[in-house]
Amino acid sequence: MKEVIRSVLSALGYRVEGIRYTPRQLLDPNRRRELRFDDVICRHMFEHGQECIFIQVGAYDGISTDPLYKYVGRCGWRGVLLEPQPRSAASLRQLYQDNDKIAVLEAALDRQRGRRILYTVATDDLPDWAGGMASFYREHLLKHEYLLPGVGERVREVPVDCVTFDDVLERLPGDKLDLLQIDAEGADGEIIALFPFDRVMPSIVHWEIKNLSRTEQESVLELLGGHGYLVARSGCEDMLAVLPPSAN
Structure with a gap:
């Protein structure tokens, strides 16, 4: 009977696992520790050395909610930071003005070089995190009305330069890339x-998923899986993809 039930539920897309021998603490989500970005990064540095070569798309000011900041200077990381918003890009340049291992590109990443309109939010009297809201699509900013009432009246159009990944990769010291x-x-x-x-x-x-639809998330995972990556959630808002050791 158990096998019949298991087969039926499996056909409906459910995965059945017994919990008879599972400690009760592991059934409490408040007691479980999730995989984090720092876990994967520290393991990578232990195995390959602490200097990581990286590309960061959407670096904002380099500090606010930035998972890389604590490593860049302390561990001697080398990389390229892309940030299209002029004020934020200026903050990045000031932050790393004495670090010749870091290149700041005031540009957005796109399919081809050129100029596009970036929609941003006037944030003089808004929370700091609102300054990171920038998109080629105005409607994306309007989705945040529930967090920022009247946000539509604050949307601004900013012409920005666009570069390709080829442009960015040319700024790296070689073919190695530890982190995207x-x-x-x-x-x-x-x-x-x-x-x-x-x-x-x-x-x-490492990328943010909180603003992606289920279909968009699945498309990304399918693409990365096709290249041999193993994937895991990183907290509630991000996702990690890691090459297995045999592929490095």
Whole structure:
């Protein structure tokens, strides 16, 4: 009877696991520790050395909610930071003005070089995190009305330069890429789809998923899985993809 029930539920898409021998503490989500970005990064540095080569798309000011900041200077990381918003890019340049291992590009990542309109939010009297809201799509910013009432009246149009991944990769010291970090306000999936995985395989890909639909998330995971990556959630808002040891 158990096998019949298991087969029926399996056909409906359910996975049945026994919990008879599972400690009760592991059934409490408040007691479980999730895989984090820092777990994967520290393991990678232990195995390959602490200097990581990285690309960061959507670096904002380099500090606010930035998972890379604590490593860049302390561990001697080398990389390229992309940030299209002029004020934020200026903050990045000031932050890393004495670090010759870091290149700041005031540009957005796109399929081809050129100029596009970026929609941003006037944030003089808004929370700091609101400054990171920027998108090629105005409607994406309007989705945040429930958090920022009247946000539509604050939307501004900013012409920005666009570069390709080829332009960015030329700024790296070689073919090695340890980390591709993306935080692009809902464009994360589109940007990952533009990366030339056929030529360069980042050891780790870390991106935001909270603004992606289920279909968009599945499309990204299918693409990365096709290149041999193993995936895991990183907290509630992000996702990690890591090449298995045999592929590094």
